[in-house]
Amino acid sequence: MTAGTVGHLEEGDWLVGNPTGLQLASALWIGSVGLLILGLQPVLLGALYTEGHVTGDELALVATAEMIAIAIGSAVVAMLLPARNMRWKSTLLLVLLALANFCTAYAVTANMLITARAVAGLAEGGLVAVATELIARSRRAERIGGYFVTLQTLAQCALALLLALYAVPVAGSAGGFIALGVVCLLSLAAAWTVPDDYADLPKEEHFANVLTVPAITALLSIFCYFMFFGAVWAFLEPLGAQFGIDGRTIGVMVSASLAAQVSGAMIATVSEARIDYRLAITVIGIIAAVSSALLSTGPGLSVFWAVALLMGFILLFVVPYQIRLAIIADETRNAVLLVPAAQLFGLAIGPVAASLLIDSGNFRPVPEFAAASALASVALLGVFVLAARRRIRA
Numbered sequence: 001m002t003a004g005t006v007g008h009l010e011e012g013d014w015l016v017g018n019p020t021g022l023q024l025a026s027a028l029w030i031g032s033v034g035l036l037i038l039g040l041q042p043v044l045l046g047a048l049y050t051e052g053h054v055t056g057d058e059l060a061l062v063a064t065a066e067m068i069a070i071a072i073g074s075a076v077v078a079m080l081l082p083a084r085n086m087r088w089k090s091t092l093l094l095v096l097l098a099l100a101n102f103c104t105a106y107a108v109t110a111n112m113l114i115t116a117r118a119v120a121g122l123a124e125g126g127l128v129a130v131a132t133e134l135i136a137r138s139r140r141a142e143r144i145g146g147y148f149v150t151l152q153t154l155a156q157c158a159l160a161l162l163l164a165l166y167a168v169p170v171a172g173s174a175g176g177f178i179a180l181g182v183v184c185l186l187s188l189a190a191a192w193t194v195p196d197d198y199a200d201l202p203k204e205e206h207f208a209n210v211l212t213v214p215a216i217t218a219l220l221s222i223f224c225y226f227m228f229f230g231a232v233w234a235f236l237e238p239l240g241a242q243f244g245i246d247g248r249t250i251g252v253m254v255s256a257s258l259a260a261q262v263s264g265a266m267i268a269t270v271s272e273a274r275i276d277y278r279l280a281i282t283v284i285g286i287i288a289a290v291s292s293a294l295l296s297t298g299p300g301l302s303v304f305w306a307v308a309l310l311m312g313f314i315l316l317f318v319v320p321y322q323i324r325l326a327i328i329a330d331e332t333r334n335a336v337l338l339v340p341a342a343q344l345f346g347l348a349i350g351p352v353a354a355s356l357l358i359d360s361g362n363f364r365p366v367p368e369f370a371a372a373s374a375l376a377s378v379a380l381l382g383v384f385v386l387a388a389r390r391r392i393r394a
Contacts, residue, residue, distance in 0.1 A: 013139050015333075016199035024134065024144070026193040030090050031131020032152035033097070033187050034074075034124035036180065037066065038347065039156025039261075042254045043164050046237030047173035048113070050247055056238065058110040060355035063234045065114045066121040067348030073125020074132065075341040079334075083133050083198035090130055090191035094184045097123035101181035105174040128340050133198055136336050141327065142320040146269025149316045153265055157258035159183070164251025213387040218329035219338060221281070221380035222322050223346040228288050228373035229315050230350025231366055232295065236308070239363045243298055253305060257312030264317035277321040277328070281381050284318045288374035295367035329384065346373075 019027070037044075045063055048054050054062060077089075100120035107113045131148055138144045159179070167175040232239070240250045268280075291307045291314075299307065322343075326335040350373065357365035 015137050015139055019134065019195045022193055023195045026190040027086075027134045027195065028131050028144075028148050028151050029190050030094075030187065030194060031128050031148060032155050033094065033184060034070070034127030034130075035152045036156055036159060036183065037070075037120070037124065039153065039160050039254070039258045040163060040176070040180070041234060042236045043160055043168060043251050044173055044176045045234065046247055046250065047168050047176060049238065051172055053107075053173065054110050054113065056358060056361070057355055058113075060234065060351045062110070062113050062117050063230075064348045064352040066117040066124075067230065067344050067351075069118045069121025070125040070128065071341040071344035071348060073122040074128040074344065075125070075338060077126045077129035078133055078136075078337040078340075083200070085196065086130060086194050086198065087192050087196050089126065090194055091188060093123045093126040093130075094188055094191055097127070098181040098184035101177045101184065105177040105181075125340075125344070128344075130194060132337060132340050134195070136333050137198065141333070141336060142272050142323045143269060145323045146265055146272060146320045149319050150262055150265040150269060153258055153261040153316060157255055157262060160251070160258055161255040164248070164255060168251070169248070212330070214329040214384055215326075215335045217380050217384040217387060218325045219335060219342040221325070221377045221384060222339060222342040223349075224373050224377035224380060225281075225285065225288070225318065225322070226343045226346030227350040227353070228292060228346075228370040228377065229311065230347035231354035231370040231373065232292060232311065232350075233347075234351035235354065235363055235366045238361075239295065239366060240304060242361070242363050243300075243304065245301060245304060249301075253308045256305075257308045260309045260312035261316045264313040264315065265319065268317040268320045272320040272324070275321070277324040278381065278385060280321040281318060281325065282378050284314045284321075285374050285378035285381070287314055288377075289371040292367040292371035292374060296364050296371070298364070325381075325384070328388065 041063060045054075045059055048062070049056070049059050097120055100116050100123060104113060104116040104120065107116050135141050135144045135148060163176045163179060167179050171178070236254065237247055237250045240253075241247070245253075287310065291310050294303060294307050323336060323339060326339050327333060329335050350370070354366040354369045357369055359365070
């Protein structure tokens with residue numbers, strides 16, 4: 001997405017405020033920097049595991065600590081802090097994230113790694129809120145959300161390929177985290193082109209709006225879907241190694257999967273108004289469950305490639321429909337502000353929950369757990385639909 005693309009938005013497209021195309025593009029980029037780690041975890045955490053810096057259980061803890069911190073950071077900034085002085089906030093968060101990445105590169109113990117990534121996650125969550133706060137103010141939040149996931153995934157795809165082919169082979173995991181820190185510092189230029197003050201959304205009954213059965217089940221459905229992906233994504237390299245696939249191939253596979261995510265996000269952005277959100281979420285959930293089940297059968301290289309690409313495509317294809325789900329659940333849009341937190345908590349809990357099933361280096365239970373999570377997401381959507389119908393009748 002370019003600033004020119006966003007520039008086609010008209011004043012009537014915003015509930016409050018009227019950001020320029022450049023301001024919107026800058027805010028979406030700042031949020032994308034906060035989510036770069038999502039596409040790079042298999043490469044960077046896989047390198048930490050291969051280099052012996054962490055065990056399988058510690059790898060799950062590192063991934064979980066960061067994802068939970070991102071979720072907490074995004075929820076706190078979006079729900080509790082006023083959307084004021086966003087340029088200074090963006091600058092401070094980018095500097096903090098750069099420092100945390102540099103500290104990660106030189107960490108020598110698992111506890112130091114967990115601490116550094118937890119601090120990084122809090123900063124990343126704040127950066128995500130810079131984007132989602134603005135998205136929530138759009139009348140076409142699904143469309144802008146599609147632009148957001150497309151932009152972030154393009155960045156993840158390019159950086160994952162560079163890290164897998166150059167930085168990590170030459171300088172190991174440390175080189176990858178240093179590269180991430182440099183990206184944060186370069187992004188300081190964008191921090192001063194975001195809108196400094198966002199116009200306020202109505203805040204009446206702020207928390208009460210997300211304490212309803214429809215809102216809770218909608219957020220839980222999103223949580224379970226991302227728990228499916230988080231479990232597989234964090235353990236992709238050791239899972240591939242168990243089936244005889246080397247780390248370099250997995251790194252290229254991750255980049256290709258990210259490219260598939262871009263395709264999914266772009267197609268969903270164009271088609272989101274034409275497909276019912278309930279149909280989209282149900283079909284994608286079933287595909288996710290079947291794909292995960294295939295990974296548990298000990299697939300060969302070609303099947304592993306196909307599943308990685310398919311999972312990449314469906315991951316972000318469903319996001320605009322999840323945003324629509326949250327808006328239907330709570331038309332005041334308070335639930336929409338919690339969508340990133342639900343997604344990130346799912347990504348965080350997925351690896352740690354799946355790690356409890358790993359026995360003696362056998363990673364087959366991981367995709368089995370992922371399949372169950374995907375089916376749970378579909379089941380919760382059914383509960384949401386029933387609750388929404390009862391609310392309408394009442």
